[in-house]
Amino acid sequence: MxxxxxxxxxxxxxxxxxxxxxxxxxxxxxxxxxxxxxxxxxxxxxxxxxxxxxxxxGLIDCHVHFCLGAEADVVAAVEQESSAVTLLKAAELARRTVQAGFTTVRDVGFRDHAVFALKQAIESGLTPGPRILAAGLAICMPGGHARFIGREAQGIEAVRAAVQDQLTAGAEVIKVIASGGVLTPGTSPDEAQMTVEELRAAVEVAAAHGRHVAAHAHGASGMKNALRAGVHSIEHATLMDDEAAGLMTQRGVYMVPTLSALATTAACPTGCGIPDSARSKAKNMVRQHEKSFRAAVRRGVPIALGTDAGTPFNYHGDNAQELERMVTLGMTPMDAIMTCTSAAARLLRLSAEIxxxxxxxxxxxxxxxxxxxxxxxxxxxxxxxxxxxxxxxxxxxxxxxx
Ligand SMILES: [Zn+2]
CATH class of the missing domain: 2.30.40.10 (Urease, subunit C, domain 1)
Structure with a gap:
C-alpha cells in the first residue's frame, strides 16, 4: 500500500x-x-x-509506567491489585498512549516482568499500543524509593545479579534509583541512594549486553553519583546544581525532566487522595525543578521528553502536557517537539528507525x-x-x- x-x-x-x-x-x-x-x-x-x-x-515519551494508572495512591493501587489486573490495565493505558500520538515509549519501571509480555502482545498485533522499550523492575537499595515497582539489591554482586535478571527477562534499558523519591513514603528526594560502586556495577553489566542505564535522581548528590557511574540519562534532575549540569553537558547525558509528574502531584488539593508526604515533597520541589529545567535549556544539556505518566493524576494519553509545560517555561515549540522526536530517538538509540x-x-x-x-x-x-x-x-x- x-x-x-x-x-x-x-x-x-x-x-x-x-x-x-x-x-x-x-x-x-x-x-x-x-x-x-x-x-x-x-x-x-x-x-x-x-x-x-x-x-x-510519531511522538516518543522516554519515561512512563504502564503499571501505574494515575491513581491518587499508586503504591496502594499496586499493592491491592493482582498482577493479572495490572497487566490488563497496562494494555488499556498503552492503547490510550498510542491514540494520543505517542508511538514509542520507554517504560522505566513495572511491578514485574509482565511488561515484556505486553510489549510482545503489541508487536504481534494482539492489542494496540506503542513500541515499548522496557526496563522491567527498577533496581533500588533495600527500603529505597520505587521498591513497590523495584527489585531491592545491596552490594555490587546483588546489583549485578538484579540487573542480569532484568536483561534475561528482556530489558532493553536498565533503571536504577540513585536518590529518594516523591511517592515512596520514608524516602527523601535529596538523599543519595545506592553507592557509586553499585551504580557503576549496574552500568557495566548493562554495557556488557549493549544496554544503557537510566537513573532516577532528584537531588544533586544522587545525580552526580549516577553521572560518575556512567549512566546515560538522569530522570527528573529536580535539584540539579552547576556541577551536575556541567557533567551532563560534557558527557552528553540526557535530562528527562518529567515536569508533569511533580506538577500534577503538587497541584492536587488537600483531600485529593495523594498521601500528604508525597504532596508536600512535590510542592517543596516544583519551583526548584522549573529552575533546573530552565538552567538545563540555557546550558545546552541534552533534553528528552518524559512524563512519568501513571503517577498520580498524570494520565497516560495526556503525555503532550509535558510539551505545554516546557513551552511555558521558555522553550520554543519547535525545540520542545524535538525533545520527543529526534532527541528522544537518540536517547533510545533508535535514530536509524524513528x-x-x-x-x-x-x-x-x-x-x-x-x-x-x-x-x-x-x-x-x-x-x-x-x-x-x-x-x-x-x-x-x-x-x-x-
Ligand atoms: Zn518514574
Missing amino acids: TIAIRQIRILDGHGRKIERGTVVIEGERIVAAGPDQTIRLPRGARRIDGRGLTILP GTIEAGKQADLLVVDGNPLRNIGLLLKQERIAGVMQRGRFVSGPLSQA
Whole structure:
C-alpha cells in the first residue's frame, strides 16, 4: 500500500519546517518527504489532502509506567491489585498512549516482568499500543524509593545479579534509583541512594549486553553519583546544581525532566487522595525543578521528553502536557517537539528507525489538525488528532477510517 500525503505542513523532527510538503509512505517506510514540487507521486497511491494539517514523527515519551494508572495512591493501587489486573490495565493505558500520538515509549519501571509480555502482545498485533522499550523492575537499595515497582539489591554482586535478571527477562534499558523519591513514603528526594560502586556495577553489566542505564535522581548528590557511574540519562534532575549540569553537558547525558509528574502531584488539593508526604515533597520541589529545567535549556544539556505518566493524576494519553509545560517555561515549540522526536530517538538509540521524517525511516507518524508551532496545546486534544500511523498503517484518528 502506498500513501501520498500532499500539501501538508511537515515538522521533520530535526527542527525544520516545510509549509507545503508531501510525504510518501510505501509499506512500512517513508520513501520520500519534501516540498510538494520536489516529490513525484507514485502511480496508484492513496492520496490524502493535507491542507490545514501538520505531520510530525510519531511522538516518543522516554519515561512512563504502564503499571501505574494515575491513581491518587499508586503504591496502594499496586499493592491491592493482582498482577493479572495490572497487566490488563497496562494494555488499556498503552492503547490510550498510542491514540494520543505517542508511538514509542520507554517504560522505566513495572511491578514485574509482565511488561515484556505486553510489549510482545503489541508487536504481534494482539492489542494496540506503542513500541515499548522496557526496563522491567527498577533496581533500588533495600527500603529505597520505587521498591513497590523495584527489585531491592545491596552490594555490587546483588546489583549485578538484579540487573542480569532484568536483561534475561528482556530489558532493553536498565533503571536504577540513585536518590529518594516523591511517592515512596520514608524516602527523601535529596538523599543519595545506592553507592557509586553499585551504580557503576549496574552500568557495566548493562554495557556488557549493549544496554544503557537510566537513573532516577532528584537531588544533586544522587545525580552526580549516577553521572560518575556512567549512566546515560538522569530522570527528573529536580535539584540539579552547576556541577551536575556541567557533567551532563560534557558527557552528553540526557535530562528527562518529567515536569508533569511533580506538577500534577503538587497541584492536587488537600483531600485529593495523594498521601500528604508525597504532596508536600512535590510542592517543596516544583519551583526548584522549573529552575533546573530552565538552567538545563540555557546550558545546552541534552533534553528528552518524559512524563512519568501513571503517577498520580498524570494520565497516560495526556503525555503532550509535558510539551505545554516546557513551552511555558521558555522553550520554543519547535525545540520542545524535538525533545520527543529526534532527541528522544537518540536517547533510545533508535535514530536509524524513528524520530524524524525522512526517506528510509519507519513510518511512525502523527497528523494533527492545525499548527502546533502556533498552539502547542493542540497536541493534547484528542479531537485534533487526524491520524496516528504505525509502520505505515493508520491505526487511529479519522484517517484510519478512510
Ligand atoms: Zn518514574
